[in-house]
Amino acid sequence: MFFAVASHSPHLAGQVLQVWDSRRQSDPALRCHALVDCLLEPSFPAFWKQHSRHPPLAVYADQIGFDKARHVSPSLIALPEEPESAARMLSVLLERCRGRPSLGFLVSKHSPEVLQAQLMRLAGVCDGDGQRWLLRFGDTRIWPYMGEWLTPAQHAYAFAGITAWMIVNRYGELEILDGSPDTAPATPDDFVKDFRLTEQQFLQLLDRAEADAHLAELAQTPGHVRLLRSPIEQYDTARQCLATLDRLGIDNDQDRYEYIRFALHFPGDCERQPAVQTALLSASQGEGRLSELLRELAPTVMATPFHK
Structure with missing residues (x-):
């Protein structure tokens, strides 16, 4: 596959740890989870078995209508709390995902299972005409869309329980989006509803993908x-x-x-x-x-x- 992205900054691992540490100053319970899009990294689960005894948590796993796609699901990996171990894991993740828009990080005090439920709120989006679409929220070319384009209520719903969402953007630099940590997140027992966007918001998402779509066709x-x-x-x-x-x-x-x-x-x-x-x-x-x-x-x- 062709990806219009640059190599990441050599300072990324340190920057991720710095953001995590700065947020923990006010809440020591905060953990950091890597989010890897396994559609863009299809061999990642097998690769990760060689580096950790803890398999990634596929967000689609055991979710009605999504479970069959668990092998290409965005997947969560909890970083160790010890700084040196976290730095080593980050180095492995960054090297593996180099040149692909497939790596992000979530800072949250909630368990992986709660984060899984919260991320499922983003799995399906409903446009202004009521049509349903799959949102690849682990693809950093698409999500999170930086900037004030969501209403406050939409932002709180999409980023509930998440203190910060970091991505390696297409220029190889770290971008940080503040979440809505004080909003109660989804729970594993919640019924998953589609994330509703206005027609204009949906067109904005499509606009973000147009250049990549043309370049991917051109690459053939x-x-x-x-x-x-x-x-x-x-x-x-x-x-x-x-x-x-x-x-x-x-x-x-x-x-x-x-x-x-x-x-x-x-x-x-x-x-x-x-x-x-x-x-x-x-x-x-x-x-x-x-x-x-x-x-x-x-x-x-x-x-x-x-x-x-």
């Missing part, structure tokens, strides 16, 4: 091996392309994919090229499909051949 093409940009540079270029197309009102999925592909093969910033600016303007005014305009334009502006 033969020409992708010729790209000289790093995965994270490809992501930044794709996001810039999508922002431009959003501004111009160009929403055709194929046109959006083709523009990203064009930009990634272009030697430099294609949006500085007058001919590309003209093609974008023409497409926005309905004077042709952007994908066709770019195909006609490619031989005159590309330093290397641009093939379909």
Whole structure:
């Protein structure tokens, strides 16, 4: 699989421990749990058996409608309370998940079983039209979505009993989201309900995934091996392309994919090229499909051949 992420910072293990220790100053009962997305790390459970006698707790395990997917479930691992042991475990986890958006950390005073129940609140989301969707809350490209996009009530429901949720973001840096530790979390006996989002909130989640979806498709093409940009540079270029197309009102999925592909093969910033600016303007005014305009334009502006 292709992941548009950068290698993580060498300081991450120390930063995670520092955040955990700072939160324990006010509540010594707080524990730290790693959250590994086993859909992105399918061999992780077998790998972990070689390093610990305590298997990961699959969040989907024994959950109605989810149990059959326990082998690809986001999974919890409690870090040792002793700092040196925790640091060693962190080093193993970070090395194993290097280059994948699959690792986060939860700081909470609650047991793994309660955290499992609380995380199941996020397993299914319901959009503004009432349709149900699976939310991969262990994939750090998607969740937690940083920023004030949830209402206070939604935030309290989603992060109840969690003091802090840390992720290794796509740039390899630690991000921290404050939870809602004073809100009572779900319990193992609770009936799991879908997490309800408004239509606008759901579209925001989809928007976060669009660049990755186009890049994953592009990675399957033969020409992708010729790209000289790093995965994270490809992501930044794709996001810039999508922002431009959003501004111009160009929403055709194929046109959006083709523009990203064009930009990634272009030697430099294609949006500085007058001919590309003209093609974008023409497409926005309905004077042709952007994908066709770019195909006609490619031989005159590309330093290397641009093939379909």
